[in-house]
Amino acid sequence: MKEPILIKNINCISCPAGCNIEVEFDGKKILSVSGNQCKKGWKFTEDEIINPRRILTTTVSINSDSILRLPVRSNIGAPKEKIIRMVKELKKVKVEVPVKMGDVILNNILTSGVDIISSMSVEN
Numbered sequence: 001m002k003e004p005i006l007i008k009n010i011n012c013i014s015c016p017a018g019c020n021i022e023v024e025f026d027g028k029k030i031l032s033v034s035g036n037q038c039k040k041g042w043k044f045t046e047d048e049i050i051n052p053r054r055i056l057t058t059t060v061s062i063n064s065d066s067i068l069r070l071p072v073r074s075n076i077g078a079p080k081e082k083i084i085r086m087v088k089e090l091k092k093v094k095v096e097v098p099v100k101m102g103d104v105i106l107n108n109i110l111t112s113g114v115d116i117i118s119s120m121s122v123e124n
């Protein structure tokens with residue numbers, strides 16, 4: 001029988017407690033989780049190991065007189081393995097003013113289900 005892979009020192013960032021969680025993972029599924037003070041720790045750990053996601057923040061080109069680049073971010077966590085390709089995709093984007101904070105700049109980027117939205121409003 002294959003030995004489970006032991007992964008240590010995953011910090012749950014779902015709340016300020018910042019539990020240090022120890023996980024047993026067999027390469028396909030989580031076998032056990034310890035060190036978490038609540039159930040969210042299991043979900044966080046599972047997501048972090050099996051499907052890690054991060055909020056993507058970057059800037060895109062804009063035809064503005066007031067700023068050089070428009071700050072944008074993903075509306076939800078983006079799959080970590082697609083982030084570099086997403087940033088490359090966003091280099092092709094040029095936003096026309098006016099734009100409002102929260103406007104969708106790129107819908108469903110790389111068919112990930114993630115939208116890229118404006119982080120600020122720009123009038124001109």
Ligand code: SF4
Nearest residue numbers: 012015018019038041
């Ligand atoms: S496991 Fe629960 S208590 Fe601990 S950091 Fe995560 S959400 Fe907070």
